Amino acid sequence: KQEVTQIPAALSVPEGENLVLNCSFTDSAIYNLQWFRQDPGKGLTSLLLIQSSQREQTSGRLNASLDKSSGRSTLYIAASQPGDSATYLCAVRPAGNMLTFGGGTRLMVKP
Amino acid sequence: DGGITQSPKYLFRKEGQNVTLSCEQNLNHDAMYWYRQDPGQGLRLIYYSQIVNDFQKGDIAEGYSVSREKKESFPLTVTSAQKNPTAFYLCASSIPASNTEAFFGQGTRLTVV
Numbered sequence: 450k451q452e453v454t455q456i457p458a459a460l461s462v463p464e465g466e467n468l469v470l471n472c473s474f475t476d477s478a479i480y481n482l483q484w485f486r487q488d489p490g491k492g493l494t495s496l497l498l499i500q501s502s503q504r505e506q507t508s509g510r511l512n513a514s515l516d517k518s519s520g521r522s523t524l525y526i527a528a529s530q531p532g533d534s535a536t537y538l539c540a541v542r543p544a545g546n547m548l549t550f551g552g553g554t555r556l557m558v559k560p
Numbered sequence: 561d562g563g564i565t566q567s568p569k570y571l572f573r574k575e576g577q578n579v580t581l582s583c584e585q586n587l588n589h590d591a592m593y594w595y596r597q598d599p600g601q602g603l604r605l606i607y608y609s610q611i612v613n614d615f616q617k618g619d620i621a622e623g624y625s626v627s628r629e630k631k632e633s634f635p636l637t638v639t640s641a642q643k644n645p646t647a648f649y650l651c652a653s654s655i656p657a658s659n660t661e662a663f664f665g666q667g668t669r670l671t672v673v
Binding site for chain 1: 566593595600601602603604605608618648650652657658659660661662663664665666667669
């Protein structure tokens with residue numbers, strides 16, 4: 450059974466820092482990996498989708514990488530801002546189509 | 561605008577009651593999903609449907625039921641058999657067997673009173 454782990458569970462950084470969030474998964478047979486952002490009490494907003502054949506995707510200050518063979522993905526946030534404060538979730542989609550989620554990383558960026 | 565609409569945003573249930581959460585999408589997606597989120601935790605799959613009139617149990621289906629009579633709609637009923645229903649419920653949709661994104665609604669917070 451696919452298991453997804455996110456480290457760290459919580460992170461607090463000063464504004465302007467570059468930071469890395471980690472996601473690992475146990476079964477490398479995936480279609481894709483998706484990173485989401487969740488604000489308190491809200492739904493999930495898709496940030497980046499990396500297909501299984503890709504190594505990385507970029508959107509603005511966000512860069513996500515995927516190493517399928519080792520079961521790892523990282524989300525890099527450059528020049529963090531207080532508005533980046535949220536919970537970040539990674540999810541993998543196996544052949545069965547159901548997304549399996551990690552427990553999330555709760556990020557606080559202090560002004 | 562295309563998207564997923566969940567209603568209501570907040571729902572209160574008395575002990576022994578069944579309640580139904582609504583999920584509607586206009587993205588023309590065949591696959592729809594229901595997830596449960598408990599405080600400080602990730603999402604767990606309750607039910608999913610990859611086509612109209614068909615659905616499958618997820619990891620935590622006990623105490624829940626669904627229907628998929630229309631492509632656009634995938635309502636979730638929380639029955640009285642669900643002993644701990646207080647949680648945040650999220651609906652999602654996607655194109656099955658594809659490399660495209662899954663999209664989520666804004667969630668329904670269910671509280672037992």
